[in-house]
Amino acid sequence: CYTCVGSTEEECNRQGSRSCPGYSDACAIIRGTSSSVMKTCSYKTFCNQAISHGYRAPEVKVHCCFTDNCNAVGGASTLVGGACYLLILLPALFFLLQI
Template identity: 60%
Template sequence: MLSLKPGALSCSVCEGRALKCHTCVASTEEDCNKQGSTSCPQYADACSTITGPNTVMKSCSYKAFCDKAHSSNSGAKMECCFGDDCNGPHHSHSHGNSSQALACSPVVLMAALLLRMAFSQL
């Protein structure tokens, strides 16, 4: 029989509550951080920050998307993390529970924009 200690599954998705991520699109990190955070859709399990030339975009994301971007090797810089508001102003340079990826900028930026539009419709 499998038994788990209380708190063994401590991720927000496992607990049935929504992850919170900073969500913004701006030309600088500072301007982006001023736009605040939001509760993510039910199955979003990561927060992402994508930076390119004169562009910063933060949004809810999925670990699978982060892993896919991590396997690419050129273009925009993408960072993923997995806790509430982990892509916010106080965590933006943290090396904690995060994953970094360099991704093909047109594909990643378009996919991220599509994800953001989809999340805004929910």
């Protein structure tokens, strides 16, 4: 998965991709109200939470995919994620980026 944080998708992608931990089963793209973007290794359970609780924060969008480097470019379908889940999961996602 691409693992990066940037003010644009292009800036983020320049940071590159890496192999995800074995327990990670998805790649994610997380976007806020600005053009900033975060890409990371993720989990299908996180994606499911974004689907089931998406009504809570329409300004946060999460796109998940399930193949190698599939988060290079944002997909046509996006999942709306709850900001409360994003705030809780951001430290965990940044921790994964450092592993």
